[in-house]
Amino acid sequence: MVDIIALDTPTLGDRSYLVTDGDVAFVVDPQRDIDRFLTLAQQRGVCVTDVFETHIHNDYVTGGLALAQATGAAYHVNAADTVSFDRQPISDGDEVQIGPAMRVRALTTPGHTFTHLSYVLETPGRPPAVFTGGSLLYGSTGRPDLLGTVHTEELAHAQYGSARRLATELPDDAEIYPTHGFGSFCSATQAQGEQSTIGQEKQTNPALTQDEQDYVHSLLQGLDDYPAYYTHMMPLNTAGPQAPDLSPPEQADAPELRRRLESGEWVVDLRTRTAFAAGHVPGTLNFGADGNFVTYLGWLIPWGTPLTLLGDTAEQVAEAQRELVRIGLDRIEAAATGDPHEWSGDTPLESLAVADFADLATVLHHRPVVVLDVRRNQEWATGHLDGAVHIPLHDLLDRLTDVPPGEVWVHCRSGYRASIAASILAAAGRHVVVIDDDIDQAAATGAPFRAAAQHSAVTR
Structure with missing residues (x-):
């Protein structure tokens, strides 16, 4: 058989x-x-x-x-x-x-x-x-x-x-x-x-x-x-690619991580967006291993940039390494696991404010904020928040100067990509709030979401 x-x-x-x-x-x-x-x-x-x-x-x-x-x-x-x-x-x-x-x-x-x-x-x-x-x-x-x-x-x-x-x-x-x-x-x-x-x-x-x-x-x-x-x-x-080297990367301590960040390397935090928002090493980027991290990390990272991984466990780092070699990202310079306080050393951890669309609806009634939509073009075309700035996540690194000044509330469809974008903005020194919510709930909260059928034209 x-x-x-x-x-x-x-x-x-x-x-x-x-x-x-x-x-x-x-x-x-x-x-x-x-x-x-x-x-x-x-x-x-x-x-x-x-x-x-x-x-x-x-x-x-x-x-x-x-x-x-x-x-x-x-x-x-x-x-x-x-x-x-x-x-x-x-x-x-x-x-x-x-x-x-x-x-x-x-x-x-x-x-x-x-x-x-x-x-x-x-x-x-x-x-x-x-x-x-x-x-x-x-x-x-x-x-x-x-x-x-x-x-x-x-x-x-x-x-x-x-x-x-x-x-x-x-x-x-x-x-x-x-x-x-x-x-x-x-x-x-x-x-x-x-x-x-x-x-x-x-x-x-x-x-x-x-x-x-x-x-x-x-x-x-x-x-x-x-x-x-x-x-x-x-x-x-x-x-003709050969089999990958999946041996564990070298372990990095806090001074080594700081040196890598200061030299412009990418230090990626694999923890969930909730854990990252609660406390992370300043300058690190959040590509949570619980989502489609390999696609978005591979999409955004400048090819050839040295990469260090931070994870809850050695097993989480190993699985991320396996995912990365599948798209040719073989060069994992270093890794660290465990407690983020140990990764930061003497540097205080930073946090990100987290909100939902109901919070955004309330804020928009009281003060101006920048609403940044990082979904892809076709998602944007199906409907979006009135007045939102649209920069797809994969374009954000090249268009940071297109994000207007002020407090930035960033959203995607469900929160995963918003956390990636927020970590990039925070590393660039922006004041940012992550909307960790399903966009299908936006209209019901009073946020100014309009479906595409209600627009005479769609801005791409």
Whole structure:
């Protein structure tokens, strides 16, 4: 019996797959921390013989080459991709026999990238399964703009054709196993559900229910910004990344942390935004490990900036380090854990004021404050507070001078990004209040929130 085992990376919104017949196994789109795959194969008592890449990834550093080297597996990468390492080139229609019961067939499915492949698994006694990477997702498709705006429309049309090809060539009961779509910015829209088949997608997926022009138009209209670190992923992946070094970083004491802060390095506090607001080392930045910290830290940090991590425990720092190497941030200079009073030494801790939208509504009746909305453009377009200044979080470091003078009340959708923004503003010497509240509650509190339908025009 063939088992398909998903290995989730929820912080990046991706899935990798290990597929086994009980004796041998193959892996599709492995993340860089390959110990997960090696451990799973060992637990199952199987030998990994083949590793397949659906595409050269834009949102994470692959573990494909390192896994193939560690296991002696054949590494299958599209023959049309220009890479700097030895691989087993694979093209449309090529078949790979894996053990006596599993056969994998490559299908060209451009759209997310020009050289994207999907892989169809055919094995006796079960419906076909197709590993669709960034092509056909659950209720969506991969975004077509990651190779630059000059190619976006062409790739959008190609994505439509690829979805149609899969739906035409595979039976309705064929199971779909995408890599993206579980929160990844590689997905054009959020995926729907946790499993699907070709037949189900024919009923719900816009690429299979709309005509081509409507699909392309809605796809292009829905695209929003994606993380800045994506620009570094393809060069890293075509160069052939090795397995990461996950050994613990050196421990830093209070004087060392102060020196690093004064030299302009990033010292990142991984604690919750509540703990950070209650007391933190001045100048540190809050990217809480309880949220999507790796995406936003990777998005904001200037590439190559030395990085130090502060955490509640060594385990929290280790998990953050694992997350960071997945996007190529290998250089963790130092770390400290435990009590923030020990991190600050003789320097008093600082705190952040925390409020909700009801507090903001009250304050606005009594005195002027700056309301800063750090949500992304499409979120802003759905509705926003009258008079708010809009600077998406990922633009804030470059636009600090655009934040008007005065007391700044900063909000996002739920509070996580607001805390990041507040820590950046506080480190820059601004008086800031974090709105730790759900924006869906804003209108009910009396805050001047207006939905987009109530505006004659939307300011972006």
